[in-house]
Amino acid sequence: MVGEIHDHDAVQALLQRVLGMVRGGQAEALYTARDRALTRFANSRIHQNVTDHDASLRLRLIDGERTGVASTNRLDDDGLQRVIGQAAAIRDHAAPNPDQAALPGRNGQPDPSLGYVAATAKADPELRAAGARSVIAAGEAADLEVSGAFSTETSTLAVANTSGVAGAHTTTQAKLVTVMMGEGGASGYAQSTRTDVGAIDASGVGEDAADKALRSADAGELEPGEYDVILEEYAVATILEYLSFDGFSALAVQEGRSFMELGERVMGDNVTIWDDGNDPRGLPSTIDYEGVSKRRVDLVTDGVATGVVHDAATARRAGTTSTGHALPSPNTWGPISWNLFMAPGSSSKDAMLANTERGIWVTRFHYVNIVHPKKAILTGMTKDGTFLIENGRIVRPLRNFRFTQSIPEAFSRIEAISSQTRLVEAEYSGITARVPALQIRGFNFTGVTGREEGG
């Protein structure tokens, strides 16, 4: 058992001990640990307040072309013996896989200072309750129902293998999210995600959401159709999240389901998107689940598809090396782009608004999904602040729209990109993206949300 689950020396000692206990063949020991606390509030009170603390070990054993994997969160001697026995039993009975990649070898050491702030690791329930109170106060001052969550967590990922990999990285993350709702269907949203809990301005988050909510009340109808749009950063980040699932992985390209045709123009020449786990302007994650240090990958450069992220398996097939984007291997999902960035432009949301004759302002999207992977057609709903723009001004709030739109097509019609960017964490996946706001000529809205009274 590791006394302190985030102590790198103790963790490496555990991993080396496990590797030493394995008889024959190659082995990889993957360790993940998390201390997480989360305070949720709704109807202006805290209704859920939880902490959890767990560490687990995943062992991959390879003998020739046979592989077995087993995992456990029992890290005492009995637990370790058992997990080794299970992985070995699977390995020894497994069918050979001639296509499997070798374990990665020793590669760069991550910068331990990246992505870790002690104040976040030490945050207590009183601090989170105080943040919740600030948000609730901002909402109640505007006569809104307030809900949200304030979380702080410390995570450690460590990998050691018999080919010399021995890496570990500990990160912290704090996240405050709120949705505020009021009379007339008013709804507003704000999010702040940081490595340092001290950088989260709870009152500011509350005020942003309250402002949106108040402005979105008594929304009116507008016929669905193609409209010019201003997409705020939250909406842009969600699109990038789905492009990541859809096409930024080498496996998606190798299996022919990605919109990314390497070397070809896939978007407008003002679009540049990359992945960088070492950039402190994001939420750094410096090694992957195979222990490979993350490299920056230029995904789309001036509109041209220039790269995809790799793990050891996709890299082997493509005759290249891993970029450090593996999930726990082996798996069927392939590598994933986790730390996205989109290059800023020179515009501002105010300037975009002034330049819009008639269009729709979108604060964020909800429940997006991929309709057609190869064309990167996505669908989803607008949420928490959708407004009609006329003659350079926001004239009234609109009921939420459904969009069904090919993103490479829409990203070929970007008119303006803001110079300011915002760091956003995706709702479900945890993918992060630092993105600007976008003004796009022509975005296809295919439906409007239902009325309160239903059918």
Add this chain to the structure above:
Amino acid sequence: MNDLIQRALDAAERAGAAYADIRIVEREAESLTVKNGALEAANSDHSEGFGVRVLVDGAWGFSASALLEPEEIERVTRQAAAVARASGLAGGDPVVLDETPPQVGRYVTPHQEDPFSVSLDEKLRLLFEADAAMARVDGINVRQSSIECGRERKTFASTQGARVEQEIVEAGAGIDATAVNASESQSRSYPNSSGGQVVTGGFEAVRAMDLAGHAEQIAEEAVALLDAPQCPSGRMTLIIDASQVGLQIHESCGHPIELDRVLGYEASFAGTSFLTLDKLGALQYGSELVNIDADATAPGGLGTFGYDDEGVPAQNVPIVSAGRFVGYLTSRETAPVIGRSSMGSSRAWSWDRIPLIRMTNINLRPGDAGSLEDLVADTRDGLLISTNKSWSIDDRRLNFQFGTQIGWLIRNGKRTQMVRNPTYTGITPQFWGSCDAICGPDEYVIWGVPNCGKGEPIQTGHVGHGAAPARFRDVQVGVGRW
């Protein structure tokens, strides 16, 4: 274990808890995936630990740990109480639990063949047979076959005297074939997409699927889809196969009847619900043919158990009766809001998560429209669609859009031209109001959904949906530009 449980409950009372419960959980899972003729992944996972939930001064606290030892249990319990006190700092009304009498009992999923006793060789044989059958079809780029087995042993005890032990056994499998050309990537799956079909029960369920026996057909369909015409756009009569009806129930009925969503507890993440409290007993949710039950007792359903994670016995309660909305999914905390006791749908993903309101098996009762082929024969013109591909629905669960893997035009009561990329969209009560036929009991299957995400930190729910193919009139299909 009795001693450990008592320590937690005593420590909670010493820390000022008016109520406390502890869950001790051990979960094992095994998953095997064969991809393109090779064993791609073979995993065995094991996780154990406990979670303590306490109510202090009317506010909740929860803490969990993997270390099942006396001092740790006391530390975690004290931490849960401290967290509860911090919850109280934000103010608000105190939590009041319903009057469910404390239960003492034991439940084991009925099963014939323990999935963990079936050898790896035998499971791999089933997967490689299916893979080989798909490989016999020219033009398939990616073949995937998988088997998943799970077993959860858990003990629940509360300061009110409840003491429940359960062992839930699950088994599932599925196959997918994907064909690709320059502009299209088309997949077909059996028995369902997203990993196949999963049930509570033994390995007999996997054997009964006959994966290899269906492999060639789905592979041929995937190849044919590449050259099939795009699904037309317009309003038409739509027949939806049973598995997609299951997902339609999940998104447009299962989630909006979660009473915690209705009360705003999930507003900042998953969203709220159009089924507000004033709609209970009043709203015509669907046509008179539509009868939906929440049945945690249905044999084989992935949402079937003996007791929920608050110790409430599994029940079967009506949700929609002859089209009218009559019931919610509830917990001990939320049921009193509507003047009821919990109907037993509060479940946690693992030992380190609190129980949330989760679907059980949300089942659409079969109708009298006979077989799927009978229903097609009874339909002059329309579209038949099968097997989910994409899903999206708004935060109040009104405006939905689904895509399926495959469709066929119906002309004069006959299944004719295959079409690709079918999608349909609608508004929940109008859509269910347009249901004018549901196939009979022979077409009825309880589909398992093993990947329902809800809550923060997110929890993955295992739920089920009994469904038969059904017909809907005047539905918008072929959404967007292609």
